[in-house]
Amino acid sequence: MIWEIELVVLLIVLICGIGAIMVKDLLGAAILFGAYSFMMCLLWAIMGAVDVAFTEASVGAGISTVLFVAAVFRTSRRTKD
């Protein structure tokens, strides 16, 4: 695989991971988790594990983001710390 693309994907994973913790808006954090999950799916597809990438795409970018948004809807939208 072209190593520049891998480097960019890894960098986005790092940025999404740190950003999801630092952001004050919980809905934004949920979306950042979704983006993180999508980049992990790409990483696993680069490494050749297609089944794992499929599972990560369906669970992380589909179900997990929806469940996070439903939880944020029921509690507050701004983080308490």
Place this chain on the structure above:
Amino acid sequence: MFGGLLIYFTQDFPSWGDPQAPASMHVSPRYIEKTMEETSVPNIVTAVLADYRGYDTMFETIVIFTAGIASILLLRVLKRTKSERQMYRHVPTGLTLRIEKGFGPPPDSKDFERIDLMWVPYDLIVKTGSRLIVPFSQLFALYVIAHGHHSPGGGFQGGVILGASIILFAISNNLRSSFTLISEKLAVLLCGLGVILYAGTGALCMFFGSNFLDYGALSQILGVDLVTARSHGILMVEIGVGICVMAVMVLLYYNLASAGRHDEGL
């Protein structure tokens, strides 16, 4: 500092994809060579997951089932009193009423419909879009479950996509209209049915004298040879996993989006 120590110790591992590592000298070649002739399933990942390591997948399914039951036990509120603030909409004129403290319109009148506290007017794009997407995504999910032998996929992924299609329907239309389709009782029953399918296939193999989850024993009731019986055993097990996962996704969304009360939602 602990992370630094861990990173230092990972230098000792064999490098990724090394053909001399023990994992690729003993474990992988046996599976890669023997899968096609023992189970006739081209997808090695599905064969390892559901046949060679089927015991672990059964416990994984039970863990998912436990997560669904835990969400019910933690979040579900069973009180029969109505919430204090309900909103009703008078359909012929379009008026919205906010009713406090338990009074309400007569329950059988067709002019009043109950709406959520955060109600938006009828949105054509969202409803039509989800109406188009939901049947096709369900069809795709069934394809993923059934085609897990030859393509990436299998029971777990197909079950998640099936659950996601029902959640899409619940988001675009009312949550209450989704309750008429998949009620809570049906979802819990499906949950248990998935686990029973999986464990039942294993127990069925034990009735014919083999070990637990040894699908070769199924060749006596299915009437095919040993290799195809294993392939069919994998299919039955994947269907069980898919059903359980779909029911758990739906249950998790119901309990989270309505905070356990199951009357309003996203």
